[in-house]
Amino acid sequence: MAAMYSDRALVIGAGFAGLLAARVLSESYGDVVLVERDRITPDTGYRAGTPQASHPHALLARGADALETLFPRLGAELEDAGAIRADLGSDFLIRAPSGWAPRDYLGLSVLSTTRVMLERTIRRRVLSLTNVSLVDGVTIDGLLHDRGTVTGVHGRHDDRPFTDYADLVVDTSGRDGKLVSWLAELGVHCPAPMIVNGHLSLTSRLYEVNRDLKLDWKTAFEVTRAPDVRRGGSVSTVDGNQWFVTLFGADGDAAPTDDDGFLDYATTLRCHDIAEIIKTATPVSKIYQAGNLRSRWNRFHQVPDWPRGLLALGDSVVSLNPVHGHGLTLAALYCLDLRTLLQEHDLAKEPLVFQRAVARTARTPWRSATTADLGWSTRKPSLSTRLLRWYTDRAFAALPGNRQVYRAFIRVSHLVDHPATLFRPAVLFRVLRGKALSGRHPRATEP
Incomplete structure (x- = not known):
């Protein structure tokens, strides 16, 4: 159990990442306030701040496990509300460029639901916590600071000036957030972001x-x-x-x-x-x-004068091309990192400890998403990226008719296994040998 500091934490943004951050912070801070631009209630559905909710959201298998850790029995609650549990083998019909993937039962499943249902279910749980509150209708214009420490936020609330103070401010304002410019106003300059379109x-x-x-x-x-x-x-x-x-x-x-x-x-x-x-x-x-659609990485972990009292997570740090479905899972993994590090550090005083953990967690999904996207780019990729793409192309070609390759590929894609498992001898042999099948799509097999 994390140590209770009895201090105040403020989370910018009450979307998916912000709600998860508030859940974790509630274990370590006596008072946690979510500050949100949209008008929301526990039961709000579609809202302006999540235009991407009009598109499907993938919660990878590892992300589902992380959410279950933060919110016990969340999966059962979502299923009761209508979410569909699907085995990633027998319940999925996948067409790769070279043919149909096998449909053997994998014993690895995901929940299929809308972003609206998922976020609303989590929001109800978080706002029921006695030390978590919500202030909505607030537009944040910048950070309050004192001698290298962020002390709060300022902005507008119903066209009136808004100021709020906290011992820790956590930015989860998303891919359109303005944290980089807010930091520049404090004299803190970030490296240019890495962008892959x-x-x-x-x-x-x-x-x-x-x-x-x-x-x-x-x-x-x-x-x-x-x-x-x-x-x-x-x-x-x-x-x-x-x-x-x-x-x-x-x-x-x-x-x-x-x-x-x-x-x-x-x-x-x-x-x-x-x-x-x-x-x-x-x-x-x-x-x-x-x-x-593009991927962007704000390299906050490389800012030596990063201010005390400030953390950032979610799409405001790393926003991956949503086609690849990493966003929700990464937010959940960042919050597990946050929970672990709060037990070992006063992150208000050592914020770079957390930002470096975010970078480590994001590294593999970033490499996976951008390697795929660079195939469409006119920019010449590095040698390591070309080699990785060559191998993943071979793996894609080998998926039809190769159950072991498909199983390994799915487990890596869902962040359950490390990418190194794709280079184990049994998988490597089948990938390099390769055999693409075509024709009618396969039928599911039972466990």
Whole structure:
């Protein structure tokens, strides 16, 4: 159990990362306040601050385990509310560029739900904590500071000046946050961020499940892959009775946002179930699109004069291309790091200890996401990136017909195993030998 400092912590942003941070801080601080720009209640659904909620969100297997650690029985609560549990082997239909992936039972599952349901369920739990409070409708304009220490925030609340003080300020304001400029106002200058633009797009729509369609999967996924496979898509069953359909575009391609164009784009995919759903199911939302998706890393761990009293986590530090589905999982892992380090350090006085932990946790997902996206870039990658991409291309080619390669690939993709496991002799041999199969998609096997 973390030591109780009986001090005050302030979290900028009451989104997914902010809620998790508040949950952890509540164990170590007597008073935790969430400061949020949007107007929200425990039951708020879609809101302006999370436009990405109109697209599917992947919670990787390791992320689900992390959330269960922070919120015991969260998975069961989500299932009771309609989330769908799916085995990553038998319940997934995956089309790789070289063919269909095996569908053997893996014993590794994920929960399929919307961002709205997930965040709302967690928000209710966090706001029920007796030492956590919420101030909404606040626009933060900057940080308060005193001799190298952040002491609070200032901004506007209902068009009135707003000031709040805390012993620790945690920024979780997201990929559009202004922490870099706030720090510059204090005379603290950050290195230029690392940016990799994947030139990818997401175009999404929700549909009511059509019970007349007899499908033997819970999630279908067709993968884009540089340099030739520019189109892909996915369908996931969410919240009990809805399908979340998303069409991917790479290298500047994007699905149209009108009904006919959306369907026509889907018919170009090899996973014909996606087009069949669009054709026969009833839409329950408009079509949403997000484009020019990129990854960005603000290297706060390299700022030698990083102020005391300030931490940053979530997308305000590392925002990965959402196509790859790392965001929610990374936020959960950062908060497990936060919980561990609060037991060993006074992070208000040693904030770089935490920022360096964030960098370590983000390193592998960053490498994975950007290696894939650099395939669409005109920028020449490093030798190590070219070698890694060459090997992952071979692994993709070997997925059809290679159950052991697929199992290893999925466990690494979901951050359960280290990428080094892909180089174990049994996997390495099959990857280098490679054998791509095609034809009709495989049927699921039982455990």
